[in-house]
Amino acid sequence: MTPNALNDQRSTFADYFSQVQATPGWDAILQSFARFASIPPASRVLDVGCGPGSLARTLVRAGHTVVGIDSDPLMIDRAQYLAQEERRPEFELGDVRHLRFADSSFDAALATNVLFLVPDPLVGLREMVRVARPGGMVAMLNPSSKMSVAAAEAHAAERGLDGVARVSLVNWGRAAEANRRFSADEARTLFSAAGLAQFESAEKIGPGLALFVRGVRGEER
């Protein structure tokens, strides 16, 4: 593949994900996740793998200070373009496996639909825990063990979804099958290994296709 072809493909993914984040369904899921994360008012929040920045913008509107990072420069370009409000998130290039931030520099660290894509999610989660302050919240959203192409298709049919809403749900099922799905028990084990306590989880989206989990960084790691 030539560099230009690669660039075109990544541009398409950034465009595609901007459309996904603009669907009422995905926007509602990110808002539901933001409520689930229970972030204290006026927090400093890190959104890892922010994509085009929808969750980061939601959190800024809720009064938080937000830094969004993503490993794809075209996602960062898109996020910066879409953030036009006076108060806006900061967006920058970064990799969840090697965060440039100092220890304890955020009140909360979040990752929606990211850790199921990385080869070793514990490495990324440990980095998120490192940059969260003691007592800070770490939360993630991923496909649950119930997610699959067939389950996504069934849910889309039941809800009468079409267009981007349907295609993106089915693509999510495909990505989950190709990468990783989390049961609550697996997520609990992962959070414990990363030094997180007070684990809580919730299955969302229809029969529970998505798993929301959160935990609190202990005082000692």
Ligand SMILES: C[S@@+](CC[C@H](N)C(=O)[O-])C[C@H]1O[C@@H](n2cnc3c(N)ncnc32)[C@H](O)[C@@H]1O
């Ligand atoms: C499925 S999209 C999710 C975007 C957004 N968080 C959402 O839920 O709408 C996954 C995002 O994670 C980013 N990503 C993948 N691996 C990453 C890594 N190792 N570090 C940071 N971002 C990563 C991708 O570039 C992409 O923007």
